[in-house]
Structures are given as C-alpha cells and as structure tokens.
Amino acid sequence: MTDSPASPAPLADPHLVFDPVAGDGPKDVVILGSTGSIGTQAIDLVLRNPDRFRVTALSANGGRVDLLAEQARRLGVGTVAVAREDAAPALREALAGQYGTEPLPEILVGPDAAAHVAASDCHTVLNGITGSIGLAPTLAALEAGRTLALANKESLIVGGPLVKALAKPGQIIPVDSEHAALFQALASGTRADVRKLVVTASGGPFRGRTKAELADVTVADALAHPTWAMGPVITVNSATLVNKGLEVIEAHLLYDIPFDRIEVVVHPQSYVHSMVEFTDGSTIAQATPPDMGGPIAIGLGWPERVPDAAPAFDWSKASTWEFFPLDDDAFPSVNLARHVGRLAGTAPAVFNAANEECVEAFLGGALPFNGIMETVIRVVEEHGTPVTGTSLTVSDVLEAETWARARARELTNRTATAEARA
Template sequence: MTARRDIVLLGSTGSIGVQAEDVVLRNPERFRVTGIAAGGSDPDALAAQAVRLRVRTVAVADPRATDAVRAAYARHAVAAGLPADGVDLLGGPQAVEQVAASPVDVVLNGITGSVGLGPTLATLRAGTTLALANKESLVAGGALVRQAQQRPDQIVPVDSEHSALAQALRGGRRAEVRRLVLTASGGPFRGRGMADLAAVTPAQALAHPTWRMGPVVTINSATLVNKGLELIEAHWLFDVPAQDIAVVVHPQSVVHSMVEFVDGSTLAQASPPDMRLPIALGLGWPDRVPDAVPACDWTTAAAWTFEPLDTAAFPAVDLARSAVASSATHPAVLNAANEVAVAAFLAGGCGFLDIVRTVHAVLGDHRDTGTSTTLDQVLAAEEWARARAGEILRGSR
C-alpha cells in the first residue's frame, strides 16, 4: 500500500488550490495537508479551508490580513468542534517561503504570478518534491530553479500541458525525442484575425470556452501569452531548445500535449479537460491516483481537430521563443510586462491588442547580454519591466 504523503498547498484558495483540496479530501488514505498558504484577500475562505483540512500551519502573504484570518479561523474551528487557537498562523511574504520549506513530502505551488518564485526556490532548497503549477517560477527564474533543483525528479509539472509531456516522455529515451508539441485551445477568439480583436472587452476575453481559471490566466489564454509562458516553462522543465517546441491549436482540449520521436511516432496524452488529473498526478508522482477524474467516453462519437496557430493574430508564442533566445532575463521581462498590461486591460485602461503590443515594446527596450542570472537581477529586471510597461500604457492613452 502507498504510504500517505504530507502536503503543503501554496495558493490554496485559488483555482489550483481548491481543486487540490478536492483531490486530497477524496483520497485521505493517500494525502494529508499539513500547511496552506494564500495571499489573504479572502480571510474567511482561507480559515474555512484550514478547518476542513485540519492543517497545522497557515501562512498569509499579506500581514494585514492575519487578524482577520485568526478571527475567522476561531469561528469555523469552534463550529467544527475544534480549538479556536489550534493553528500556527504566520504572516508576511517570508511566511509563505517558510511553510514552503516545511519538512513534508510534496509542496504544491499553485500561486499565480512571479511571486511564486521565492517559494519554489525555498521548496527545492529544502529537498522537497515540488508539484509546480506556478509557471512564472520557471519563466522568470528558470536558471535559478535549475540551480536549486537537487535531483532530476524533484519537480513534477502540474500544468495540464506539461503533465501530458511528462507522461508521454515515459514512452521513450530523451535521445529519441525530436520535439515537444504543446496544444492550445485557441481561447475564446480562435479563428479571428487581428482586426477582429481590436474591440474585445474584458468580459469577452474572460469567457473561455473550455477551462475555468483565474482572471489573469484566462486573459493570458485569450492572448495566447499563456502558451508562450508554457513554451518557456517546457524549455526549462525538459531541457529542450525553444525552437524544438511547437504549438498546435486543438479546440477540444482533450489531447493535452504530445511528444514526437525521431522515428516519426508521436505519443499524446488524452483526458477530459479537468485539472484534478494533473494535480493528483503531481501529488502522487510517479504513481497515479485511481479515479482522479472520469475517463474519456469511448462509447460516444467524438472528433478531435488540430490546426496551425495564427501567429499574425496571436504573436505571443513567437515573442516567448525570441525572449528565450535573447537573454536570461528577457523571459522575466516578458512576464512582468504582461502582468501590468493584463491588469490595465481588466481595469479598462487599455485595449486587448495593447497587451501584447506593450509586451513587445518592453522586450525591445530591454538590454541584457549577460549569461548568468541572480535573484536580484531577475527582480530588478521585473521591476524595470513593470515600470516601463506602465510608461508605455500611459503614453498610449
């Protein structure tokens, strides 16, 4: 029988964290959550989750939220017949890294944004297996993550595409791999030309046809920036050159990615679009969790289609590929500039097409020819990129 694993959930109240909670609660003989961490924007949800999971430690990134979390925890704990003060509450950005370095079996990093890099590095340095859903860790600090990694299997990807690649790569030796193929749903604007995208509203961009995700990831999916970030992530995860990573549009989102081998064969991983499968695999790797999600229904007729990516209307993937080739900090600049532009779009401060245009302009202004990168350099590059993106957006009004 598989021994039960102790788990820490980072970003526990977000989409990935909530679905991970579901996986854990349905498999109590396999997983136990000992610590959770979140930003603190919803103290009641975090406290209620802490009680449901019976965790020992709660970390809140925003120290101003700790009192509200403590009070909410007391209410939920008493209602559940537990002590009102039965949890160790930590506050501040370093608190998330502290819980990430806990002596557990697996840390699931489901934090959104490059703020997830610090906890990723803390987990790796502690020697703990990292189930990684925070793609920005590798986008912003791929070289740093690679340096902190202590063993080849220490990072288990949780993004559905990278989980699919990890599974398909089991089917052959690395020397036999010709290229990786990432699939993209195409988002809500698949088939539209650039002229059709000028008047897109935030509500339209948030209406993803397949996945239910947070607002930033959903907008990134609409612009295809998300696929560019995933290309960079795949480059670092699997040590494959960016030019050997292709993107193909697959609207049904059933084939999550593929590996093409040198003999002409291609292995694909297929499952219904449900993030609980890669989450369960990330927590249990290399073992699978039985009945993590319902399988494809092979008794019902279905058609899967694939089509080339329109790089003229959606240039973000090419931008990501060029960022990898430019310098160690260009990918961090791409991600930071995009975060600013997405926030501006959601707030009504710029148009949909301005998101990638801003990212392109900031990348063009960035100068870094160095071959090595430190955390301070990454953070400085991000700070510069955010400021430069803000300047460009203000100038475009």
Template sequence: MTDLSEIVLLGSTGSIGTQAIDIVRANPDRFRVVGIGAGGGNPALLAEQAIELGVDVVAVADAKSVEDVQLRLFAAATKAGWTSGDARIPKLIAGRRAMTELAAWPCDTVLNGINGSIGLEPTLAALKAGRQVALANKESLVAGGPLVRELAKPGQLVPVDSEHSALAQCLRSGAMERVAKLILTASGGPFRGKNREQLAEVTVDQALAHPTWAMGPVVTINSATMVNKALEVIEAHELFGVDYERLEVVVHPQSVIHSMVEFTDGSTIAQASPPDMRLPIGHALAWPDRLPGSAKPVDWTKAADWHFEPLDETAFPAVALAKAAGRAGGLMPAVYNAANEEAVAAFRDGRLPFLGIVDTIEAVLAASPEFGRPSSVADVLEAENWARACARRLVLDASER
C-alpha cells in the same frame, strides 16, 4: 511515522489549490495537508480550509489580512468543536516572506499554485529544503529558470500544468535523445479564428469567457491572448531541456489532447483526457504513481471529432515573441512575463485595449537592456521592476494619445 504523503499547498484558495483539496478529500488514505497559504483576499475560505484539513500552519502573504484570518480561524474552530477538543487552531505566519517560510515547512510535497512571479522564491525555498515540488506556478521557470534548474535534483520538480504533465507522461515512451519535437496544444481560447481587426474591440468580459477551461482571471486572459501558451513554451524548454526550434504549438479546440511528443522514428505519442485539472494535479501529488479516479476518462462509446489547426501568429504573436525572448536567454523571459502582468492589469482596469497587451510586451522587450544570466532572486526582481516600470510608462503614453 505516518504512511500518508504530507503536503503543503501554496495558493490554497485559488483554482489549483481548491481542486487539490478536492483530491485530498477524495483520498484521505493517501494524503494529509500539513500547511496552507494564500494572499489573504479570501480569509473566510482560508480559515475554513485550515480547520477542515486540520493543518499545522497557515501562511498569509498580506499582513493586513492577518487579524481577519485569525478571527475567522477562531470562528471556524469553534464551529468545528474547538471548545470540546475536536478542533485546534493552527500556527499563523504572515508577511512578505510567509509563503517562502511555508514552502520549507516539513512535508513530502509542496504544491505551488501561486499566481505570478512572486511564486519563484517559494519554489526555490522548497527545492533547497529537499521537498518534491509539484509546480503549477509556471512563472517560477519563466522568470527564474536558471535559478530553479541549478537547485532542482532529478525528479524533484513535477509539472502540474496540463500540457507539461502530458509531456512528462508521453516522454516515458522513449529516451530524450530520440525526441524530435514537443508539441503543446492550445484551445485557441475564446477568439480562435479571429483576425487582429476583430480583436480590436474585445472586452474584459469576453476575454474571461474561456470555452473549455475554468481558471483564474489572469490565466484566462493570458489564454485569450495566447500568452499563457507562450509562457508554457518557455516552461517546456526549462523543464525538459528541449531547444525552441523543437517546441511547437498547435490549436486543438476540444482540449482533449493535452500535448504530444514526436519521436525521431516518426511516431507521435499523445496524452488524452477530458479538460479537468484534477488529473494533472492528482498525478503530480502521487508522482510517479497514478491516482485512481482523479478525473473521468474519455468516453470511447460516443462519437467525437478532434480538430487540429496551425496557430495564427499574425493575430496571436505572443508565442513567437516568447520564443525570441527565450532564445535571447538571460532575464529576457522574466522581462516578458513582468510586462505581461502589468499589461493584463491595465487591460482589466480599462486602461489598455486587448491588443495592447501583447503590443506592450513587444515594446518592452525591444527597449530592454541586456540583464544577463541571473545569479539570485534579486537579479530577477531588478529585471522585473524595470519591465514593469517600462510597461506602465507605455500604458500611460498610450492612454494620453
């Protein structure tokens, strides 16, 4: 029986996955990766990761990429000494349910770093299998929060998002009944201080230029529109059971204070660290322990100014829209998320202006029927499919004007 914590990484070739592997490399006495999975868009990296880590299984969501991944696995294994017995080729599973199958693979912790609501089903599979889930896929809670909450046992779900990791750490300072507010910080993205008129001509390249964080393209654009923070507000509600009236967003450009908890006695507890996702990832993998050396701490020998300012909800209405969707409940958060995914894709393809992203979300929410509370993943998919189709019609109508 090994003392190593065995980990499955979903989304291993993405930003969260590659940083998680950095942590595993730095802590070979703490962790062993037994399985990795990805969409299949970067087969060379996926194969290299699999052979380097010595995993038991590799999952590929895109069945069309399987042959390429298999060939690269053989090449990487041969380079690593397969013929001399120094490397082995892992089991390969592929197709639409591959990531869900991998999520239930025997291990201690499943790190879900999949991007988008396709991460919901693997989250549910991992919870059903009794795994601890380090959750970086916020859409699992946004789209399927009631389903996740029904399955998750106390302590089984550990947040990876820097804001929610910070909140979880701050909440150790007092009982939940003494919490007045949860305060999520936002960098403000590349367009902090801009008004709606100034945002009208924003390009894709400009939206991808985040001032403090290095993230994937979808999350980076979501940060530019403040949709990422909006989704995080819904996620915080689902994770911690705090109502929307007690969830606030404050702009903090330096991204050093990651979130704060205000208690009823007037005290506010904040978690501070330089912007580096390896800290919350490491904290989630080692939970409830702390992992030494995950990231560099704040250098208190250097002078620094930290600024806080209110969110301009006129220029950036995404958070207010998300709170309204959250209060409506049921599948409205899933509608919000799916509409955003379609709108972001249209913006990246040049079919929608920057301001059209949140405008499209608002229009889809206004047109949405009452879907009610989800009882299955199929219910979530029905609401999402409706929202995507509605968003596509709105984008097409806008382009024809």
C-alpha cells in the same frame, strides 16, 4: 538527436523519482495558493484520498480568509500562512470561528510566509501561487529538498537558471495540464528518442480572428473562454496566447528541448493536452476531458496514479478532435516568448512582468486588447541585453521585473491618455 555527457539533464523526468521522505502512510503535503483554483481542486483530491495524502500547511494571499480558515479546519493543518499583513486580523477571527475552543494552528504573516512553509517538514510542496511571487517559495522548497509539484509556471520562467541550479533529478513534477501531458508521454521513450514536443492550445475565445478583428474586443469577450474556467489574468493570457508562450519557455526549461523543436498547434476541444513525437515517427498523446484533477494528481502522486482523479472519455459516443496551425500574425506572443527564451537571463522576467501589468491595464479599461502585446513587445525591445549566465541572482530578476512593470505602466498610461483625448 543524441545525448552527450555534457548535455544538461532535464528538470522534469518521468523515469526518475525523487523521494525525500519515503515511508508508509500518507504523503505529507504543503499547498501554496490554497484558496485559488489549483489549491481548491488539490484539497478536494486530498479529502477524497485521505489514505494517500495529508496536508500539513496552507498558504494564501489573504483575499479569502474565510475559505482559508475552513480549509485549515477540515484538513487539520499545523500551519496557516497569509501574505497580506492586513488580512491577519480577519484570518485569526475566521480561524477562531472555525476552531471554537480548540487550539488554533500556527499563523504566519507576511511576504515571506509562503517560502517559510514551503521549506517546512513535508514530502511534497504544491506551488499553486499565481505570478512571479511564486519564485521564492519554489526556491525554498527545492533548497529544503522537497518534491515540488509545480503549477506556478512563472517562477520557473522568470528564475529558470536559479531553479535549474537547485533542482535535483526528478525533484520537479509539472502540474500544468500541457506539461503534465508531456511528462507522461515522455515516459514512453528515452530522451534520445524525442524528435519534438507538441504543445496544444485551445485557441482561446478568438480562434480564427485576424489581428484587425481583435482590435475592438472587450474584456467580457476575452474572459469568455470556450473550454476552461480560470482566473481573469490566466484567461486573458489564454486569449492573447501569452499563456502558451510561457508554456513553450517552461517546456524548454523542464525538458531541455531546443525551442525550434517545440511546436504549438491549436486544438479547440482541449482533449489532447500535449504530444511527444519520437524519432521513429510515433506520436504519443495524453488526453482527458478538460479538467485539472489529473495533472494535480500526477503532481502529488507520481509515480503512482490516483484512481478517479479526473473524468474519462465515453468512447461509445462519437466525437471530433480538430488541430490547426497557429496564426502567428494575430497572436505574436508565442514567437516573442521563443525570442525571450533564447535570450534567457532576465529577458523572460521582463516579458512576464510587462504582460502582467498590461493585462491589468486591459482589465481596467486602460489598454485595448491588441495593445497588450504591442506594449509587451516594446518593453522587451527597450530592455536591451539581459543579465545572463551564472551571474544571475534573485535581485537581478526582481530588479528587471520592477523596471518592466514601471515601464509598462508608463506606456499604458500614455495609451489611455491618448485615447481619452481622441
């Protein structure tokens, strides 16, 4: 593998540091999705490292206003944003309870609030929002010239060309455990030295089962992840391995490695988070016990490492690390992701949106487990030729998503009706 001058630069490069606000003192950080799993862990890291980080603004959807108000008070932020307008009164009340007679922070409300704070004056924006609604804040942070610590993989997947058009070299630091692992392993060589990327998957709760054996699994079965504690949508995505398919697309976009040189292997222990194989035969693996503290610290602190950000291995104790090939018949999501990734344009947005609707239907009892991927495949096939190239706009992405969601809902409703009649 050799580079040519015309070859596009990768979005994430550990050898490049984008430093928009260099200077002494703590980095000013904005946290989007602060009441979610990534956000709460990031805040814990910040509170343990006040000499390194200072949070200036928070955003959340609005489902946990008491926690959001408590976070704002503990961190002393200047701005709090909430997406749900109906959550604003409860947020003001919760903030008043936290601040008492002290002045309240600025409160922003509405679907554009997260994008507004993403463009505010800071060094780094951590996008920990779940779902494709994170696209607008991602674009806002990049356009404003902030370093983007990206945990919201969906915004890159659905808006890949839009993100690539805005991002400057070194501006994006990945926060997904797999992509943070690749990011660190890639620091061991040059881009021309890379033979392939190896993305690890735990295999989820159904590792080793055939497609037929997956037909009758329940929601409770799917939510019982063996190694990671995550939200319900991401946990189901891990059970179907859609999450791994999305990560393959993300790895392609971040590191500009062709899909045929991005491999997925099953690693049940979730100790090795991903690997890079180099042209000399060497493989560099990044490993820690399953914990998001390390990837979050890389996203916020790079190129510096944050001491004790995550637990380390006790090498005095024996352990076994296993690796298995992926069963593409039982879990067709990864190959489907490669297909839509090659199609590019609006195709990944259709894939992601259809999957989100199908997961919601599964969680609500309207769709069997195998029906998730069967429905997603059908929606992708019906989408036809995606909008691609430089003509792609945010409106194109949103229109494709809207169609995919509507079609997925229609198909899942038909499935639920047919099963009820049976």
